[in-house]
Amino acid sequence: MDNSLHYIELSKNPIRFDSVNQLTNVFFDDSNKQIFAVRSGGATGVVVKGPTEDAVISFCMTDRGTIRFIKFSPDNEVLAVQRLENAVEFICFQAGQPMLQEVIVHQTKSIIFGFVWVHNRDIVIISNGGIEIFNIVVEKRQMRSVKALSMSIKWFAWCSEANIALICSAENNTLMPVLLKKKTITKLPKLDLGNVNREVEVSQVTLAQVYGMLAVLILNASSTSMMEVEVYLLNGPGLAPRKCHILRLGCIGCFAINTVDNLIVVHHQASATSLLFDIALSGNVINEITYHTPITPARSIHPFGLKLPSLSLEGKILQCELYSINWVLFQPNIVIDAELGCMWFLNLCLDPLCILITDRIRLTEFLLQRSNGKQILLKVIKELVDEEYSGTLLPVLETIFNKINKVYAQWVHLELQSQTAQPSNIKAIPKPPAPPKVLIEQIDMYTNVFQPIAERPQTETILMIYLQSLIAHNIAAQEDISKMIIMELIRKQDFDTLRRLVSYSLLQESKEIGCFLLSHSNVDNAIFQVALDMLSKIKATEIIIEVLLGEGKVLDALRIAKQANPGTTISARKYLEAAQKTKQPTVFYSIFQYFQKRNTQVRGSPDFLPTEQCSEFVQYYNEQFVSETAENRNT
Numbered sequence: 001m002d003n004s005l006h007y008i009e010l011s012k013n014p015i016r017f018d019s020v021n022q023l024t025n026v027f028f029d030d031s032n033k034q035i036f037a038v039r040s041g042g043a044t045g046v047v048v049k050g051p052t053e054d055a056v057i058s059f060c061m062t063d064r065g066t067i068r069f070i071k072f073s074p075d076n077e078v079l080a081v082q083r084l085e086n087a088v089e090f091i092c093f094q095a096g097q098p099m100l101q102e103v104i105v106h107q108t109k110s111i112i113f114g115f116v117w118v119h120n121r122d123i124v125i126i127s128n129g130g131i132e133i134f135n136i137v138v139e140k141r142q143m144r145s146v147k148a149l150s151m152s153i154k155w156f157a158w159c160s161e162a163n164i165a166l167i168c169s170a171e172n173n174t175l176m177p178v179l180l181k182k183k184t185i186t187k188l189p190k191l192d193l194g195n196v197n198r199e200v201e202v203s204q205v206t207l208a209q210v211y212g213m214l215a216v217l218i219l220n221a222s223s224t225s226m227m228e229v230e231v232y233l234l235n236g237p238g239l240a241p242r243k244c245h246i247l248r249l250g251c252i253g254c255f256a257i258n259t260v261d262n263l264i265v266v267h268h269q270a271s272a273t274s275l276l277f278d279i280a281l282s283g284n285v286i287n288e289i290t291y292h293t294p295i296t297p298a299r300s301i302h303p304f305g306l307k308l309p310s311l312s313l314e315g316k317i318l319q320c321e322l323y324s325i326n327w328v329l330f331q332p333n334i335v336i337d338a339e340l341g342c343m344w345f346l347n348l349c350l351d352p353l354c355i356l357i358t359d360r361i362r363l364t365e366f367l368l369q370r371s372n373g374k375q376i377l378l379k380v381i382k383e384l385v386d387e388e389y390s391g392t393l394l395p396v397l398e399t400i401f402n403k404i405n406k407v408y409a410q411w412v413h414l415e416l417q418s419q420t421a422q423p424s425n426i427k428a429i430p431k432p433p434a435p436p437k438v439l440i441e442q443i444d445m446y447t448n449v450f451q452p453i454a455e456r457p458q459t460e461t462i463l464m465i466y467l468q469s470l471i472a473h474n475i476a477a478q479e480d481i482s483k484m485i486i487m488e489l490i491r492k493q494d495f496d497t498l499r500r501l502v503s504y505s506l507l508q509e510s511k512e513i514g515c516f517l518l519s520h521s522n523v524d525n526a527i528f529q530v531a532l533d534m535l536s537k538i539k540a541t542e543i544i545i546e547v548l549l550g551e552g553k554v555l556d557a558l559r560i561a562k563q564a565n566p567g568t569t570i571s572a573r574k575y576l577e578a579a580q581k582t583k584q585p586t587v588f589y590s591i592f593q594y595f596q597k598r599n600t601q602v603r604g605s606p607d608f609l610p611t612e613q614c615s616e617f618v619q620y621y622n623e624q625f626v627s628e629t630a631e632n633r634n635t
Helices: 350-356 360-367 373-386 393-420 442-453 459-472 479-491 495-503 511-519 525-537 541-550 554-564 572-581 585-603 615-634
Strands: 008-010 024-029 034-039 043-049 056-062 069-072 078-082 087-094 097-107 112-119 122-127 130-137 142-150 153-159 164-169 175-181 184-187 205-210 213-221 227-234 242-248 255-260 263-268 273-277 284-286 289-292 305-308 316-319 327-330 334-337 342-348
Touching: 024 069, 024 334, 034 069, 056 097, 069 112, 078 112, 087 112, 097 142, 112 153, 112 175, 122 153, 122 164, 130 175, 130 184, 142 184, 153 205, 164 205, 175 213, 205 255, 213 255, 227 255, 227 263, 255 327, 255 342, 350 360, 350 373, 360 373, 360 393, 373 393, 373 442, 393 459, 442 459, 442 479, 459 479, 479 495, 479 511, 495 525, 511 525, 511 541, 525 541, 541 554, 541 572, 554 572, 554 585, 572 585, 572 615, 585 615
Parallel strands: 242 289
Antiparallel strands: 008 342, 024 034, 034 043, 043 056, 069 078, 078 087, 087 097, 112 122, 122 130, 130 142, 153 164, 164 175, 175 184, 205 213, 213 227, 227 242, 255 263, 263 273, 284 289, 305 316, 327 334, 334 342
């Protein structure tokens, strides 16, 4: 297997900052994704960057001791700084610069482990004595306690995406998630660690959001001494986070964890490789816990060359040390090298995974969950239908079609529910459902997969497998797919199948499809009848009549017209003209006689009105039939 394939890469343009040295310390705020380079001296110079390269804040403040933590409020207008273990300072900003003369200081008897902003003016301070929410009143240069929870805390971990802190109780080492929002502290059920009474350290824990759920990832040694990651999921309100998955790493050593596009990426420093796990994929289930092995064998992050400032036009490239001891990882996908002065975002490379994951069904399951998986998945399916068939790939295609159409059917159902919802008032109008990560509709399959293989030996079979999948998921075939199936069946002269599909309403039933069938009716009379059957089912009477008139079947057309409309509304000229074109005297005679009787019933006279413009047909009738009758009498 090609060792040059890398499914994880560092962002091409890292955020650069002053690296750590004797005068400069570096801090990271995982909520705002900001990195602080703090330079000490007579005055403390601070440069804040992130989450983008062009987002930069620079300022100076008084050097009053070593900084432990430093974080901006979400709107960057209040700066929280912790220098002492029991105190936090709050500095208000105006026009991007600190107002150093009016610093708010919060001091406590407890040991402060850290703090997190939950709103522009609301901050949560977590100490060994509990959790407390404060509101910063900028105008009065005051802070007010708005909510508190007293408990003995050993450590905490924070998930900014979910606004949840995982608290480790100092009394019994239990782990409890706590939802922290403006003015509210909500205790959630404790983690169900099972019957084993064990201590968990903060260094073992990573909090992340995976597939919309809070995941508590605990690094632990298995019974075989190999390392594994226990995945506890917070499945819903009132439900204790339960161990649902175990990721088997298959090695020992130092590990760090990121999440990228709902994948759990476990980095192994000793081998300088990363392992990829997807808890949405099936695994070995034991006692309701799913055990996962890596999706593919471990791979290194793609090598990264850092451009250095240089006077030469070519510049200099520094090959960065991957998995460096200087790396610090933050959620979800941030890598910081403080010695180098770089902050990267980890990105997923899907193309190499299409080579590494050889099972195409499993690859389909994987790609359906990825943000950028649609075009890659369509490419995979296209490659499958392009290959030479031995018959073995058809079951694989059938399974893949069912998997993509299951997602498609769920989406159609949600959209239909959204459109048919009856709100009680304007404000209650439901939001349209969020589309799935990968939604492959019929037009996508038609354009990218089926059109390129038109008129090939296996095309009809592939299309019928796709149609069967649509039917199984209660999805109606659309126009393009229906037309292509019709063309392939006509090409194969499989008219019995075509008749059955129309009879059971398995193709789109529309005037467009009916006319499309009619346009190919010169191939075989069976197609003409199938077209009429479809048009009859959708009550496209006018089209049927026009078709029958064009075919010279005037009596049939008139019979259908009489069934669909009152006799007074039927245009006599249209039918007389069509009857004359047949050059069959008996047909013309029957049609003319019908309209004369109609005129007598409606108006009491067999004559046509001038507005009906039938004089030429009256003359023709008189010449062909009346005069002939008179001659016969004379004879």
